[in-house]
Amino acid sequence: MIVKNCLFLALLITLLTSCSSLTQITDPQGYRAANTAANTIQRATFLDNTESQEKMFSDQNSKLAAAPKDITAVRNNVTSSLVNVSSSLLESLMPLQFKYAIMMNATVENLTNVLLYQTIDQWFGTRYRYGGTTRQGIDCSAFMQVLSQYVFGLLLPRTAHEQFAAMISVDKEDLHEGDLVFFGTRRRVSHVGMYLQNNKFVHSCTSKGVSISDLDDTYWVNKIVGYKRLAL
Numbered sequence: 001m002i003v004k005n006c007l008f009l010a011l012l013i014t015l016l017t018s019c020s021s022l023t024q025i026t027d028p029q030g031y032r033a034a035n036t037a038a039n040t041i042q043r044a045t046f047l048d049n050t051e052s053q054e055k056m057f058s059d060q061n062s063k064l065a066a067a068p069k070d071i072t073a074v075r076n077n078v079t080s081s082l083v084n085v086s087s088s089l090l091e092s093l094m095p096l097q098f099k100y101a102i103m104m105n106a107t108v109e110n111l112t113n114v115l116l117y118q119t120i121d122q123w124f125g126t127r128y129r130y131g132g133t134t135r136q137g138i139d140c141s142a143f144m145q146v147l148s149q150y151v152f153g154l155l156l157p158r159t160a161h162e163q164f165a166a167m168i169s170v171d172k173e174d175l176h177e178g179d180l181v182f183f184g185t186r187r188r189v190s191h192v193g194m195y196l197q198n199n200k201f202v203h204s205c206t207s208k209g210v211s212i213s214d215l216d217d218t219y220w221v222n223k224i225v226g227y228k229r230l231a232l
Contacts, residue, residue: 096121103212106198113177116151120202120210127209140192143204144180147194152178154230160192167228175227181215183223195227
């Protein structure tokens with residue numbers, strides 16, 4: 001009887017040990033840990049992707065909100081840029097053009113020969129000097145040589161009389177910027193100036209040096225001999 005009980009106890013212990021091993025085989029702790037880690041990684045990846053997508057859509061919405069809503073806004077932006085460029089260009093030219101537009105009672109838009117007025121401005125106020133050819137003093141015909149050569153690329157003879165003889169006559173109604181106006185008497189040409197516009201001409205005279213005068217001024221109107229243009 002004692003032997004039978006011992007055998008039964010041994011059999012029971014063997015069965016209990018086998019169940020524990022079977023449990024370890026069917027549900028190992030390593031599998032559970034790996035499965036838990038995989039679930040954690042998958043969840044984290046999903047959340048990261050969701051946050052990335054939300055950020056991407058947020059950035060796109062911000063760009064769309066900042067973009068012009070219609071073609072009118074685009075046109076206004078382009079127009080504004082062009083106005084800024086035009087304003088910069090006008091600001092660089094207008095002081096000189098305004099100065100001479102006021103002096104000549106002319107419109108700024110008509111003073112397009114900037115080189116002409118820049119050259120006049122460089123010499124403006126230079127005193128008259130008979131036979132002079134520099135800024136220390138210059139006479140009327142030498143000043144015409146300066147303007148004709150540096151502005152229009154035309155070479156003129158030295159004296160007013162020679163310039164008058166070398167050029168072709170034009171009517172007052174046909175005067176163009178750059179034509180020459182001669183003064184004196186029927187027997188002798190003694191003075192010359194360059195026509196600008198609006199009845200004004202620039203010259204070097206004994207009283208004011210390089211200056212601008214009006215053809216209808218009582219001092220000059222009766223001394224006009226003729227209007228000339230250099231034949232090309």
